[in-house]
Every structure is written in C-alpha cells, then in structure tokens.
Amino acid sequence: xxAPLSVLIAGFGDIGHRIAxxxxxxxxxxxxxxxxxxxxxSPEQHKTVQVLNWDMQSPAISLPAVDxxxxxxxxxxxxxxxxxxxxxxxxxxxxxxxxxxxxxxAHYFFCSSTSVYGQTQHEWVDESSTTEPTRFTGxxxxxxxxxxxxxxxxxxxxxxxxxxxxxxxxxxxxVLSGKxxxxxxxxxxxxxxxxxxxxxYAHLILQHHQHKMPLAPVYLACDDEPVAIHEVQKWMAKQLxxxxxxxxxxxxxxxxxxxxxxxxSTGFQFHYPSYKDGMPTLLAAI
Numbered sequence: 001x002x003a004p005l006s007v008l009i010a011g012f013g014d015i016g017h018r019i020a021x022x023x024x025x026x027x028x029x030x031x032x033x034x035x036x037x038x039x040x041x042s043p044e045q046h047k048t049v050q051v052l053n054w055d056m057q058s059p060a061i062s063l064p065a066v067d068x069x070x071x072x073x074x075x076x077x078x079x080x081x082x083x084x085x086x087x088x089x090x091x092x093x094x095x096x097x098x099x100x101x102x103x104x105x106a107h108y109f110f111c112s113s114t115s116v117y118g119q120t121q122h123e124w125v126d127e128s129s130t131t132e133p134t135r136f137t138g139x140x141x142x143x144x145x146x147x148x149x150x151x152x153x154x155x156x157x158x159x160x161x162x163x164x165x166x167x168x169x170x171x172x173x174x175v176l177s178g179k180x181x182x183x184x185x186x187x188x189x190x191x192x193x194x195x196x197x198x199x200x201y202a203h204l205i206l207q208h209h210q211h212k213m214p215l216a217p218v219y220l221a222c223d224d225e226p227v228a229i230h231e232v233q234k235w236m237a238k239q240l241x242x243x244x245x246x247x248x249x250x251x252x253x254x255x256x257x258x259x260x261x262x263x264x265s266t267g268f269q270f271h272y273p274s275y276k277d278g279m280p281t282l283l284a285a286i
Contacts, residue, residue, distance in 0.1 A: 004033040005209050008066040010094050011073030012040035012051060014167065015111065018198035019070060020049050026202040030210065037064050039094075056090035060097035068205050069098065071148065072111035080136045087144035095151045107208060107215060109201065110148040112157040114190065114220060116141050120254040122188055127218045127262055134254075149217075156215050158201070161222040161258050164278065165194035172236065172286060178245035180233035187250035189229045190222045190258040193272040197221050203268045219263050225274040226257035232275055239283050 007023060009016045020036055027034035036049040044051045054061045056073075071094065075086040091110070098105060115138035116131045123129075133139050145157045164171075174180075181187065200221055207213040229250045237244050272278030 002030070002032045002210055004035065005068075005205070006035040006064065006066040007037070007068045007070065007205065008064065009036070009038040009049075010056065010069060010071045010091075011111075012038035012044070012049075013072075013074055015072050015074075015163075015194065015198065016040075016070075018194055019072065019201050020046075022195070022198040022202035023205065024048050026199075026206050030206060032206065032210065035064075035066075037066060056093045057085060060093065060100070063097055063101055063103060065103055067106045067209065068109070069094075069105050069107075070109040070111065070201060072109075078137075080140065083137065083140035083144075087140060088147055091144060091147050095147070099152065105151075105153040107205075108148060108151055108153045108155045109204075110145055110155065110157045112145055112159045113137070113141050114159045114161050114222070114256075114258055116145070116159060117256060118254065119256040122186065122255050122257060124257045124259055125220070126259040127216065127220060154215065156204070156217060156219065158197075158219050158221050160197050161190035161192050161220070163194045163197065164191050164275070164282070166282065166285075168194070169282065169286075171233065172240075172282065175233050175236045175240060176242060176286070178237075178243060179248050180237060180244050180246075181229045181250040182247045183228070183230045186228050186255065187230070188226050188255045188257050189232060190226045190256070191275060192221050192223050193270075193278040196223065196270050196272055196278075199271070200263065200268055204266065207266065213266065216262060219266075220258050220260060221263060222258040222260045223270060223273055223275070223278075224260065225276075227275070235276070236279065236283065239280065240286065 041055045075082045118132045
C-alpha cells in the first residue's frame with residue numbers, strides 16, 4: 001500500500017473545494033491513503049476535509065503535520081491593497097506558522113496567474129518568457145510568488161489562465177445580450193476549465209508523492225486552444241441561437257498565447273482540451 005499522503009489547502013473557496021474533490025478522486029483511483037485539511041475564515045463542515053477556521057492575517061493556530069501545502073486564496077478586493085493582504089501578507093503568515101511549528105513540508109504550491117506576463121502582440125508565452133507585468137495584479141502576483149520561493153521548502157507556482165466553469169458565466173451573460181467582441185484588432189484569450197486546473201494539482205501531487213516525479217518551479221496551466229475572444233463569443237452565440245446585435249471592444253490590455261507544453265509533458269490529460277469541450281454543459285444549463 002502507498003505511503004499515507006496529507007495535504008493542506010490554504011484557502012477553501014471554489015478552487016480549493018475542487019482541488020479537494022480532485023485529490024479525493026485521484027487517491028481513490030490509485031488506492032492512496034489520503035488526509036485532507038483546509039483553512040478558511042468561516043467554519044464549514046466537510047465530509048472528507050478537516051476544515052480549520054483561521055483568518056491567515058490573524059495570530060496563528062495549531063496546524064496539522066502535512067506533506068503538501070497549496071496556497072489558493074482569492075483576493076477580497078480587486079485593489080493593490082487587497083492583493084497585498086490576501087496573496088502576500090496572509091501567505092507570509094502561513095509560512096511563518098508552518099516554520100515555527102516545524103512542519104516538514106515536502107512541497108509547497110502557490111496558485112498564481114498568467115497576469116505576471118505583459119506581452120501584448122500575440123506572442124507565444126511559456127515558462128521561460130519574460131515576466132514584465134504592467135498592471136498591479138501581475139506585479140503583486142510576482143511578489144507573492146517570491147514569498148513562496150522564500151520558504152524553506154521546494155516550491156511550485158502554477159500560473160493559471162482565465163478560469164471558466166460552473167458559476168463563472170460573465171461572458172455567457174454578455175453573449176446572451178447580443179454583444180460580442182470586435183474581430184479586429186485580434187485579441188487572443190486563454191482559458192482552462194476550473195476542474196482541469198484542480199485535476200492538475202492532484203496529478204502533480206500524486207505523481208510526486210507516489211513516483212518521485214520532479215516538479216518544475218513554474219507551470220503554465222492552459223488548455224490546448226488559445227483563440228481570439230471574438231471567435232469564442234461568435235461560437236457561443238451560435239450555440240445559444242442568439243443574434244449578434246452589437247460589437248464591443250474586447251476589453252483587454254494585452255494579447256498573448258499561452259503554451260501548455262510543460263504542463264502536458266507531466267502526462268496530464270485534459271477532460272476539456274478546448275472551450276468547445278467544456279462550454280456546452282455550461283450553455284445547456286442557461
């Protein structure tokens with residue numbers, strides 16, 4: 001039988017819950033004994049996860065001995081101060097608590113974003129590309145990655161592209177109103193279904209724990225099909241049988257294409273390799 005595996009998910013919102021589900025399913029398939037813990041500010045009862053009630057900007061609580069830590073909080077406010085508090089201050093507080101309590105973490109993961117890239121001319125971007133963000137969101141994410149890297153454990157930042165999935169329907173609502181982005185200038189978008197992102201975390205942890213697979217310091221998490229926003233919305237309008245009545249600006253400051261070659265080199269297989277695979281279920285629920 002495989003050695004027991006314990007994971008702490010710091011930040012137990014939508015992504016955290018999905019990671020817990022993905023880990024539970026992967027462990028069941030591989031007969032891996034698993035202990036899951038999570039941190040959130042408000043109490044919650046969960047059938048497979050021991051939930052710890054802690055605001056990570058307040059004094060530390062006693063933490064469990066775990067092998068892996070995933071820091072995946074969401075900022076309370078889309079402001080520089082909000083990002084500082086959620087991604088940097090709270091994360092440093094968690095790391096300090098783990099160090100002070102002498103918890104021997106095997107690997108530490110930080111849930112980051114491709115906002116750390118500032119490319120605007122449709123360039124292909126991979127893990128070796130220059131990170132020169134122009135907005136505070138990307139700059140603060142880079143600062144937060146540096147906090148993770150300053151920990152005494154091996155670390156991996158997973159830079160996710162735009163997430164879509166259940167409950168994430170802003171673009172669908174826009175298309176339902178008849179609005180789609182202008183075809184010119186072309187503005188590329190990149191996305192990953194939130195369940196595939198969660199499964200990628202589970203995949204890396206199980207591969208590292210069971211097979212000692214080396215982990216890279218950074219992975220870009222994106223599906224197989226970077227595509228112009230206009231094309232996505234035009235396809236959605238056709239699926240929804242909606243007449244396009246208005247062309248609007250894409251509403252983005254940059255345009256880049258994200259490579260997932262390193263992600264796929266780990267042996268990960270997508271459930272939703274393209275928006276055309278992941279969107280139909282969401283559209284059918286409208």
